[in-house]
Amino acid sequence: MTSLRMAAPVVLPARRQWRPIIGLLAACSLMLASVPPVRAAGQPESNLFMWQVVGPSDSGASPDYLVGTIHLAMAADHTLPNVALQCLAQSTSFVMEADTDTLRPETLVPFLFRQDGVSNETLLSVPAWQRTLTQAKIVGFGSDQVARMEPWFLTTFLGIGPNDPNRSRDMLLRREAERQHVPVSYLEKAEDQLRMMQSLPAPYFFQQIEDLEETTAHNQELLQAYDRGDLNGIATATFDPTEMSRFPLVFQHLFYDRNDRWMPEVERLCQTQRAFIAVGLGHLIGDQGLLRRLAAKGYRITPLIPAPPAKTR
Known part of the structure; x- marks a missing residue:
């Protein structure tokens, strides 16, 4: 039976330690503001999934664009596709999921630490617990704090998320939008994302922690499929029927409700x-x-990147 004893006050790391900790939140699609330059001469272009969107009654002279990113770091020796940067320069607004610039430690705490009094140490195997504890200590958390973290937050210490959120395609695109003075806006608040992560079932995250090698390999396969433009492979891996039947709330809250x-x-x-x-x-x-929903309302959807194969007679 779940313990309902009152939780002790959370002792936070020093303020100077919060920036790397906030950076770990990229594992749930949250990004930092400081990023390196978008382009450098001679760098190869990385892949990006991008579609042109034209409204039912529009001529197509001023299209919109939808870009599907992956929240894992892009290779340091690659740059964003020039086609995407040109389209961004012609846009009047850049929109991404959420803004974390205003997140403060006092805002984060209620989302990072569980309030039910249950210790994560009792829910993980000894090897998984020790592995998590070791990684958490690197960024300044002690065993008492790790024991009381929300399960989703535990995964951010284990390399399950990107090792450099500043190299995510989302943030590189945002940096380019700011450089070109394209107004930036967001589809939801950072608190909404954190609340959503809290709503996901704990066993989903504990499974990732216990099966760390498999989880890491899965993420690497996703990244490789993304880089080679394998949309079918990504769809199959992301919406795996076994996982969807085992954790239906994950897909409902993470994707469908937000859509x-x-x-x-x-x-x-x-x-x-x-x-x-x-x-x-x-x-x-x-x-x-979103692509299928827009198409159902009469929007014309055209893939731009990767470029569709040429038609043969």
Whole structure:
């Protein structure tokens, strides 16, 4: 039976330690503001999934763009595709999932530490607990704090998320938008994302921690599939039927519910601006993805990157 004893006050790391800790939140699609330059001469282009969107009554002269990103770091020796940067330069707004610039430690604490009094040490195997504890100590957390962390936050210490959030495609695109003075806006608040992560079932995260080698390999396969433009491979890996049947709430809360909330704003942006919208690729694909929802409303969707194969006679 779950213990309901009152939790002791959380003792936080020193303020100077919070920046790397906040950086770990990129594992749930949250990004930092400080990023390196987007382009350097001679760098090869990385892949990006990008679609042109034209409204039902539009001529197509001022299209919108939807970009499906992956929240894992892009190779340091690669740059964003020039086609994407040109389209961004012609846009009147850049839109991404959430803004974390205003997140403060006092805002984060309620989302990072569980309030039910249950110790994570009792829910993990000894090897998994020791592995997690070792990694957490590197960024300044002690065993008492790790024992009381929200399960989703535990995964951020183990390399399950990106090792450099500043190299995520989302942040590189945002940096380019700021450089070109394209206004930046967001589909949800950072607190909304944190609240969503809290709502996901704990066993989902404990499974990732216990099966760390498999989880890491899966993420690497996703990244490789993304880099080679394998959309079908990504869709199969992301929406695995076994995982969907085992953890239906994960897919409902992580993808479908958020798509429901985002869709009206995406439509408004497409109707009133020349929008460049970058979200996780999982939100765009599949039966309940934004691409299919827009197409059902008469929007014309054309893939730009990777470029569709040439038609043969």
